[in-house]
Amino acid sequence: LYVTSFPQEAYWTVIYDKICEVLQNDLQSKDVSPSPIIHEETFRPAMFPYSFFDFETNVAMHSETHADYVMALTHALWHHASIGQLTLVPQLLRSRISPLVGNEAQFLYLCRLVGPFLQRFQQERTRCLQEVVIELYHLLEKIDKEAQHLYHIDIICDFMYHIKYMFVGDLIREQVQKVIPMLRHSLQVRLRFMTQTSVKREETT
DSSP, X not given: OOGGGSOIIIIIHHHHHHHHHIIIIITTTOOBOSSOEEOTTTOOEEOOSXXXXXXXXXXXXXXXXXXXXXXXXXXXXXXHSOHHHHTTHHHHIIIIIGGGOOSHHHHHHHHHHHGGGHHHHHHHOHHHHHHHHHHHHHHHHHHHHHOSOOXXXXXXXXXXXXXXXXXXXXXXXXXXXHHGGGSOHHHHHHTGGGTTOOOOOXXXX
């Protein structure tokens, strides 16, 4: 609460530096999962050593990490921030965070970071909501091209549908229509209702 009243350039920048540090170091070569999952192509279990989906559980199990604490601190800061302060988040994503996101773990971390604040953007700054969600779609396209496998397609698509039906509706339909055809087929099939386009199902092996 106190930090929100301090000059952003001097104090908030330190926290944003920590977010960048997590993306560059902690999540540079990691994948994440709340539980063992099945590989989308081989249908074999894929184990992952790290989860940030439930901070309380991680603390209770003494398995919390630096990335967990950075996320918790950022959420606390943004929760107490004014809407004027939060309007700088889209610029933060574009200028500092997005260039560092190159794998699935980093993308999921970012979704978990901004997700709790989408409703506030919807209620108080619709323009910022659109900017944040459009940036998420561009990052999804980016990691789709750079990652050989995506292990959490269902989680990602569920989150995108949640954003559409709870917050943005068809406000960014034009931008979404440009991104979805550029994604791998498994993502196109799952996201086909975003734009009501018809995508033929194919068997995956």
